[in-house]
Amino acid sequence: MAIHLPNRQLFIDGEWRETVLKKRIPVINPATEQIIGDIPAATAEDVEIAVEAAKNAFSRNKGKDWSSASGAYRAKYLRAIAAKITERKSELGRLEAIDSGKPLEEALWDMDDVAGCFEYYADLAEGLDTKQKAPVSLPMETFKSFVLKEPLGVVALITPWNYPLLLATWKVAPALAAGCTAILKPSELASVTCLELGEVCREVGLPPGVLNILTGLGTEAGAPLASHPHVDKVAFTGSTATGSRIMASAAQMVKPVSMELGGKSPIIVFEDVDLDKAAEWTLFGCFWTNGQICSATSRLLVHESIASEFLDRLVKWTKKIKISDPFEEGCRLGPLVSGDQYDKILKFIAAAKSEGATILSGGDRPKHLNKGFFVEPTIIIDVTTSMQIWREEVFGPVLCVKTFSTEDEAIDLANDTHYGLGAAVISNDPERCDRVAKAFRSGIVWINCSQPCFCQAPWGGIKRSGFGRELGEWGLENYLSVKQVTQYI
Ligand code: NAD
Numbered sequence: 089m090a091i092h093l094p095n096r097q098l099f100i101d102g103e104w105r106e107t108v109l110k111k112r113i114p115v116i117n118p119a120t121e122q123i124i125g126d127i128p129a130a131t132a133e134d135v136e137i138a139v140e141a142a143k144n145a146f147s148r149n150k151g152k153d154w155s156s157a158s159g160a161y162r163a164k165y166l167r168a169i170a171a172k173i174t175e176r177k178s179e180l181g182r183l184e185a186i187d188s189g190k191p192l193e194e195a196l197w198d199m200d201d202v203a204g205c206f207e208y209y210a211d212l213a214e215g216l217d218t219k220q221k222a223p224v225s226l227p228m229e230t231f232k233s234f235v236l237k238e239p240l241g242v243v244a245l246i247t248p249w250n251y252p253l254l255l256a257t258w259k260v261a262p263a264l265a266a267g268c269t270a271i272l273k274p275s276e277l278a279s280v281t282c283l284e285l286g287e288v289c290r291e292v293g294l295p296p297g298v299l300n301i302l303t304g305l306g307t308e309a310g311a312p313l314a315s316h317p318h319v320d321k322v323a324f325t326g327s328t329a330t331g332s333r334i335m336a337s338a339a340q341m342v343k344p345v346s347m348e349l350g351g352k353s354p355i356i357v358f359e360d361v362d363l364d365k366a367a368e369w370t371l372f373g374c375f376w377t378n379g380q381i382c383s384a385t386s387r388l389l390v391h392e393s394i395a396s397e398f399l400d401r402l403v404k405w406t407k408k409i410k411i412s413d414p415f416e417e418g419c420r421l422g423p424l425v426s427g428d429q430y431d432k433i434l435k436f437i438a439a440a441k442s443e444g445a446t447i448l449s450g451g452d453r454p455k456h457l458n459k460g461f462f463v464e465p466t467i468i469i470d471v472t473t474s475m476q477i478w479r480e481e482v483f484g485p486v487l488c489v490k491t492f493s494t495e496d497e498a499i500d501l502a503n504d505t506h507y508g509l510g511a512a513v514i515s516n517d518p519e520r521c522d523r524v525a526k527a528f529r530s531g532i533v534w535i536n537c538s539q540p541c542f543c544q545a546p547w548g549g550i551k552r553s554g555f556g557r558e559l560g561e562w563g564l565e566n567y568l569s570v571k572q573v574t575q576y577i
Pocket of ligand 1: 246247248249250255273274275276304305306307309310311312314325326327328329330331333334347348349350351381382383481483509548549553554
């Protein structure tokens with residue numbers, strides 16, 4: 089069935105506006121490599137207009153009082169957005185699948201999570217009303233003090249392409265719940281559903297300027313947005329390299345930032361496991377969304393005594409994964425998002441081979457697909473800890489395997505990385521799971537599973553995986569500042 093890509097402009101101040109320079113970027117269907125439409129390419133000129141709109145919407149002096157309105161008022165809009173997303177779920181899921189290459193079934197689940205996240209932050213926005221003026225206990229009776237939590241201001245939300253609308257929502261929902269006004273800059277590789285969020289906001293009557301959406305290149309739209317003097321905070325999700333660039337420019341204005349960056353997460357499989365269950369989580373943890381997940385558990389550490397049997401199982405099951413156009417029934421792996429990503433992943437695999445690693449399964453384009461950016465799910469053994477494939481984030485369907493003999497060795501191997509986003513342990517021994525969970529140097533730990541994610545629990549990393557936490561109450565705190573009010577009585 090043909091999918092109609094809406095022809096959108098930038099969403100600024102509650103309406104659709106053409107870019108000042110009238111530039112656009114083609115949208116490519118990664119499963120067919122065909123151009124299926126285009127999106128606006130914003131530049132510094134558009135950033136100026138969007139920041140001004142967000143500033144006006146934030147300020148109570150202009151009578152558009154998003155920042156000073158009650159949490160209950162803001163919650164009403166968040167709930168309306170959630171309801172509209174649910175109403176348009178099927179259409180949005182299809183747009184996400186054709187734009188990003190993820191299987192339609194996954195894209196539809198993402199839309200449920202998007203609606204759930206808006207609902208969740210609507211609840212927290214309401215809670216903010218009752219938590220205001222929290223008293224602080226002081227050692228002197230002649231003074232009394234309380235704390236106000238206030239919205240930080242105008243925030244820039246810069247997001248990647250792997251979960252386009254969902255990761256945008258992880259920022260938009262708490263920012264708006266907190267009373268901030270925002271400019272969202274999604275990835276140029278997958279912006280279509282984020283633009284549709286603009287239409288949703290228009291339909292529910294979100295006050296103009298509260299959320300503005302600028303699509304465009306990182307260098308032309310993202311950089312001027314992040315460094316704009318009237319942007320009070322940058323919340324970024326993307327690669328560690330881009331995060332570092334944004335931090336450098338933010339440092340000049342002492343602008344707060346939060347960073348959700350890359351990863352190279354381990355999964356440890358001990359000898360006491362149910363091999364079937366462990367294999368299922370291992371494959372899911374690395375190949376879900378084609379391995380294009382920041383927290384993908386892409387380094388498998390398996391106990392030497394079960395390694396051979398476990399790998400046989402992984403290879404057998406990997407060969408059964410259905411790789412196809414995202415719209416085909418039963419599709420489990422779609423194409424990678426772009427030609428650049430496809431080239432990058434194949435280069436990583438070639439480099440691993442030339443460094444002496446062995447490709448146990450996959451490693452190439454699937455034979456039955458001669459168009460599209462498809463790469464087979466790949467399992468690599470004979471890896472050393474100095475190899476690029478072991479150390480660097482691949483962000484594709486590539487699982488590297490090493491064996492270990494003791495718990496300490498497994499933990500040392502797991503923690504021997506610049507990154508610290510996720511980590512998983514699979515074992516039937518609860519005490520061992522507890523020990524290993526504490527020993528992992530990461531922001532997220534999974535026990536007997538990999539990748540489950542709930543909007544109620546904090547998300548984020550340590551080391552070069554970033555800092556600050558999204559989701560849960562921590563996600564809301566990202567967009568609030570704390571004001572002390574002390575009175576002499
Ligand atoms: P990227 O860094 O290339 O781009 C991310 C966003 O930054 C895009 O919107 C891009 O246009 C923008 N950008 C690029 N250069 C910029 C600049 N100089 N100034 C401002 N903005 C700029 O990342 P990507 O390829 O879109 O996403 C993949 C990366 O994201 C991976 O490293 C992955 O691990 C990471 N990621 C992290 C998380 C997390 O929660 N930690 C989640 C998803 C993805």
